[in-house]
Amino acid sequence: MxxxxxxxxxxxxxxxxxxxxxxxxxxxxxxxxxxxxxxxxxxxxxxxxxxxxxxxxxxxxxxxxxxxxxxxxxxxxxxxxxxxxxxxxxxxxxxxxxxxxxxxxxxxxxxxxxxxxxxxxxxxxxxxxxxxxxxxxxxxxxxxxxxxxxxxxxxxxxxxxxxxxxxxxSSFFFVLGLMVLTSALRCLRLAAVLRIVTFAIAGVLVALGLPWMATHIGARQFQEYTFAPGDISGLGFLFWSSILLLMLLQPKRYLRQHVFELGTIVFYLSMYLFNEISARIFENILPLVLLAGLRLGEPNRRLFLTCILAYATLTWGQRLLGPGPAF
Structure with missing residues (x-):
């Protein structure tokens, strides 16, 4: 194929x-x-x-x-x-x-x-x-x-x-925050493991702080969310964890070039079990994550593309064959 x-x-x-x-x-x-x-x-x-x-x-x-x-x-x-x-x-x-x-x-x-x-x-x-x-x-x-x-x-x-x-x-306020965090981590030249831990901690803190933000800021968007994980199967968590692993197995040069994309995946995964807003934030960076996957070395690139193709096919199948509208 x-x-x-x-x-x-x-x-x-x-x-x-x-x-x-x-x-x-x-x-x-x-x-x-x-x-x-x-x-x-x-x-x-x-x-x-x-x-x-x-x-x-x-x-x-x-x-x-x-x-x-x-x-x-x-x-x-x-x-x-x-x-x-x-x-x-x-x-x-x-x-x-x-x-x-x-x-x-x-x-x-x-x-x-x-x-x-x-x-x-x-x-x-x-x-x-x-x-x-x-x-x-x-x-x-x-x-x-x-x-x-x-x-x-x-x-x-x-x-x-x-x-x-x-x-x-307004979800891009979080994206800009992740960009600032990325710049700070690059200046500090932290090891890959420490960068992952930092993004994970940031995700947990944001997830825990969202209910407070909803109460005090008055943004319309917060009224649409329950700040609970909702009906999740865990398949998304496993899939993007696998994609993250493929990327983390790359050389240090790749990890330095794509700190932001990798950090966004970690941020998303760390928020996954807390509330449904994590998906909306991650979708903002998903195009860049997909483009970063094209720069993987072999055989990880081939595995990445196979996974994305299977993921898209499965998702289309669920949408087209499911009881509700596709979109």
Whole structure:
């Protein structure tokens, strides 16, 4: 299977101009297909229509409650809806917040690793990635902005886009915290084991502190969670623990280059048994984790890709054959 994908990829990308053309065409097709899906047949679409038509009133209500409430309730998301509403009807605004982030996200992912174009396409179709442009539209918007900063070579652009992301989706406040922690650990030059322990401790502390934050900050998002693990099977924990092990078996150079991705997995696993928010935070970095897996040495790279392919297939099967909607 992997050999066939490599052969197909090499045939399509012998010419650089051909590669750019295919990348742009696929990105537009990816965004267009997602935008053309039935508008109201997916979870939370009614809420997104409310944002499209009433964001100004929502923004004014938060502003009346003070700066803390305003800044923790995603004001840039509301402003984006307000701006688009000046040009489009509510349904058009909703389609725009599907199309534009999906286009930007797919372009960034495909351009980040053209040598593994086919595998990146498969990553874009992993349900945990795809749902950010079907049901979690606000999160998909924030991920696209975050990746714009991540792949930018200009420090100012990186800081601007990183700073924008949490005001689109508040879970990125935790992502920025993990980035600060990563920078601190790199400066301290701690051993890999100590870095893992540090990220694990951070995850536990955040999990224990979330109920307090929900009580004192007043962010809308905290009202959606029970701060309990919910109905979990443990399969996700075992799967990502296995992926983490594959990465930790790499040479020290790989571990230094991907401290952030590895730390995010550890952070997610340490929060896994405490509450359901851990998955939303991890999904923000999942695209980068998948890209980091492509840089594994053999045979770990082959094992990683096999695991991701099996994981995506199993997840699609559960969604398509399950009693409820796929998304």
């Amino acid at each position: 992997q050999e066939a994908l490599i052969s197909l990829q090499q045939g399509a990308f012998e010419d650089k101009g051909n590669r750019k053309f295919i990348t742009i065409v696929f990105a537009f097709a990816y965004a267009a297909v997602l935008t053309s899906l039935p508008l109201m047949q997916f979870k939370d679409r009614a809420n997104y229509l409310t944002y499209a038509s009433a964001s100004l009133q929502i923004l004014q209500r938060y502003a009346q409650q003070g700066w803390v409430v305003l800044l923790t309730n995603e004001p840039l998301w509301l402003l984006a809806n307000i701006g688009l509403r000046q040009l489009l009807p509510p349904e058009g605004v909703l389609r725009a917040v599907i199309f534009l982030p999906a286009l930007l996200f797919s372009l960034l992912m495909l351009r980040s690793n053209p040598r593994n174009f086919i595998w990146v396409i498969l990553f874009l179709l992993v349900p945990q990635v795809l749902k950010n442009h079907i049901t979690h539209l606000r999160q998909g918007f924030a991920i696209a902005l975050f990746l714009t900063g991540w792949f930018s070579r200009r420090r100012a652009c990186r800081l601007i886009f990183f700073s924008m992301a949490p005001f689109i989706h």
